[in-house]
Amino acid sequence: MAQRLQGRTALITGSTSNIGRAIAEAFAREGAHVVVSGRDEARGAAVVDQIRANGGKADFARADLDGTSAASHTLAAEAAELVGRVDILVNNAGIYPPSSTPTTDEETFDRVYGVNVKAPFFLTQALAPAMIDAGAGVIINLGSWIARLGIGVSSLYSSTKGAMETLTRAWAAEFGPQGVRVNAISPGVIVSPDWDGTHPGEVMMQGTPAGRSGHPDAIASAAVYLASDDAQFVHGTVIDVDGGRTGVAVIAV
Template sequence: MAQRLQGRTALVTGSTSNIGRAIAVALAKEGAHVVVSGRDDARGAAVVGQICEDGGRADFVRADLDGTAAASRALAEQAQDLLHGRVDILVNNVGIYPPATTPTTDEETFDRVYGVNVKAPFFLTQALVPAMISAGGGVVINLGSWIARLAVPVGALYSSTKGAMETLTRAWAAEFGPQGVRVNAVSPGVVVSPDWDTATDHPGEVMMRGTPAGRSGHPDAIAAAAVYLASDDAAFVHGTVIDVDGGRTGVAVVAV
């Protein structure tokens, strides 16, 4: 069976663990040469090692995407150098979630969360999309969140950043789509990291009670959606946010 992303290149931010790691591995399995990025050298090397052991191609770039344009441009330049001048697929996955309420959020935290979750992907997209256009096309995939549309009591700051990314998805689709660059997003629901201790209950499981899935999701489910959006199977898909959340946002929850 032919690999859907054979001959293409990809950069996945925040891809040394959890959802980002799953996306990087999945893109590589479909034939893409992937640049893994994050702040942890050891974790980055482990992801690259996994991909290479499976017969894929990957490189690691250490990046601290703090929201400055300089940090995003530096990552873009390093990724382009490793990928022979072009990035066909950009996955804006990096994000941080401070478990703070509005009264307990200080200005430093506010700026840091918006810097990582919104400014960093904004300037990274700004740095990479022009080359995609010149090359004849490309794909940008953003990561949203189910709590951008179904509010929870803790996480106003984080959910607002994900709402911003979902809005940018539609705006960029309008801006770049006519020039050959497709922009879409995946909105994960409650996802449990494979590193979670299975001997203890994950707090997100409570939120999934009464949903069609009835349980939390695995990072591979998000990765599968990202592969679809990156591939030609989604050639007619623009400005869409795909909910991969076990039905949490789209279906009435039945009390159990």
Template sequence: MAQRLQGRTALVTGSTSNIGRSIAVALAREGAHVVVSGRDAARGAAVVDQIREDGGRADFVRADLDGTAAAGKAFAATAAEVLGGRVDVLVNNAGIYPASTTPTTDEETFDRVYGVNVKAPFFLTQALVPGMIGAGGGVIINLGSWIARLGVPVSSLYSSTKGAMETLTRAWAAEFGPQGVRVNAISPGVVVSPDWDTTTDHPGEVMMRGTPAGRSGHPDAIAAAAVYLASDESAFVHGTVLDVDGGRTGVAVVAV
């Protein structure tokens, strides 16, 4: 069976663990040459080793995206160089989730979260889109969140950043789609890291009670959606936010 991303290049931000790691591994398994990125070089090397052991192509590029245009431009240039001069698929996955409420959020935290979760992908996209257009096309996949559209009484700051990314998805689809760049997003539900101790209950599990899935998801489910959106199978899909959330936002949840 032919690999769906053979001959293409991909950059996945925040791909040294959890969802980002699964996406990087899945894209490489489908033939893409992947740049794994993040702050931790040791964890990045582990992901690269896993991909190469499976016969894929991957390299690590350290990234500490603070939201400045300069950081985004420099990182984009380095990643493109490692990938042979172009990035065909950009996955804006990196994000931070502060454990704070609205009354306890200070200005420094607010600016840092928006810097990482919104400004960084904005300026990274700004830096890479011209190259995609010049090459005849490309794909951008943003990561949203189910709590961007279904309010919960915690994490209002994080929720607002993911709402911004879902809005940018639609705006970018309108802006770049006619020039050959498809833009879509994935909205994960409660996803538990594979490293989570399965002998204890994950706090998010309670939020999945009464959903069709009835449980939290695995990062590989998000990765499967990313492969679909990156491949030609989704060539007619533009500006969509794909819910991969066990039915959390689309189906009425009945308490059980």
């Protein structure tokens, strides 16, 4: 069976753990040369070693994407140095501080918008021109189900993900006619290694069609689809991978 991303290169931000790592490993299995990126060099090396052990191609580029243009452009340059032109960019890195509107200070507000919105904006700014010059490229953003289904916590985080979903549509209009496809994935409640069955996220999935939280591999599968030629006619869309949480009425159980 042919690998769907054979011969392509990909940069995935925040790919040293969880969803980002799953996307990096899935891309590598499909033949892409992956640049794993994150702040933790040890975790990054572990992801690269695992991909290589499975016969894939991967390198690590350390990055602390704080929202400054310089940090994003530096990562873009390092990725290009490792693999040449980046064919696929996945804007995955993000932070989720546990704060309510009354308890959010200005420093926290600026930090969350810096990491979750400004960093991917300037990284896209840095990498899109080469994609346009080549007449081909893919950008995948990570949104969130709580960008469109309000819950009583995480107003700051959800607003940043709403911004990324809006940028997805705007960038599709801006870059699509020049050969660059831009889409997004909206994950639902995705399990983390430190969760157990009593985590609030598990409770929120009760009564949904899936009836449980999702695994990072579900998001990775959607990312492979959007990055591949299977999605060549898909522009400016947000794919919900959330077990039916936003699309179906949830029945209390």
